Amino acid sequence: MVRLDFTARPPKRADLLQKYGVRGLPTILFLDPEGKVVGQLGTRDPNGVAREFAALADKYRPRFPWEASLEAALEAGRKDGRPLAILFTDGSKEAQATEAAFDDEPVRGLAARIAAVRHAIAKDCTICEAYKAAPGGRVVVVDPKSEDPAAAPLASLAGIQTCTTLAAGLKAALEKRKAAAAPAATPENGDASVEKECRMALMLARNFINQKAFDKAEEQIRKVLEKAPEGKLADQAKALQREIDAAK
Known part of the structure; x- marks a missing residue:
């Protein structure tokens, strides 16, 4: 002032x-x-x-940047990698309160990490049915890159959402998506215990091959491929398997 x-x-x-x-x-x-x-x-x-x-x-005051339509929001999410929060609204006080919560901090601060779109609940709406929209409003968070986003939502928040509960739900969805996208533990990304087990199994497999105990060798090879399906250790296990196949 x-x-x-x-x-x-x-x-x-x-x-x-x-x-x-x-x-x-x-x-x-x-x-x-x-x-x-x-x-x-x-x-x-x-x-x-x-x-x-x-x-x-x-x-x-600043507002949450809503996407224009569900189709456009899904397409944008596929391109920029952001999850999508869909607010199914029926115009009720509950739905309006949840919509207003998007404009408050800390929800508005999540706009760079998560997109959002409003979709009106209507009778015989196939989209509403697919996402299990309910009277009073529902926020469904999906991964646009998923083959069927409606089949496995990251979160489904029903009823009135305050900025606090909404932010918590959206953050939980972001963490869930992050965990799902994380690579499995392999020796190549730093799991020392897995690497140690794989190297021991490879050594045993080599010893069993030398003894022509091929069944026992293959059992050790399978252990390696289960724990480290890709990478250098997997390549070594596959090489031993080819050696067994040639010797049989």
Whole structure:
């Protein structure tokens, strides 16, 4: 908030009085970031002042960037890799409260990590049926890259959601997706215990091959391939298997 004193004679920055059409003092104007007047305080009553400030703050506060349509949101998610939160709304107070929660922190702060779209609940809507939309609103979080996003949602949040519960649900969905995308533990990504077991199994397999105990050797080879299906250790196990096949 900026306070300008125009009581001096002649007033400093008189150009501002003309620019903003100030006719009397005191005058309180509300400007947007570009300097455009978006409102003027019309009351001196303390409660009225509070209401006008609150109304303008709500009108111009940052909003969650909703996607235009479900189809566009799914396509965008496939490209940028973000999960998608679908708000199924029936216009009820519960659904409106959940929609408003998207505009509050910390939910709005998740916009860079998760996309969102609104979809109206309607009778005989196949999309609503697929995602199990319910009266009162439901937020379903899906992975757009999934072959069938509706079949295995990352989260399904029913009923009124506050910014706190909504943020918690969205963060849990993000963690679930992250865990699902994480590579399985292999010697190549740092699991020392798995590497040790695989190397021991390869050594035993070699000894069994030398003894022509091929069944026991193949048992050790299978252990390696189960624990490390790809990578150098898997290549060594496959080489031993080819050696067995040639010897049989």
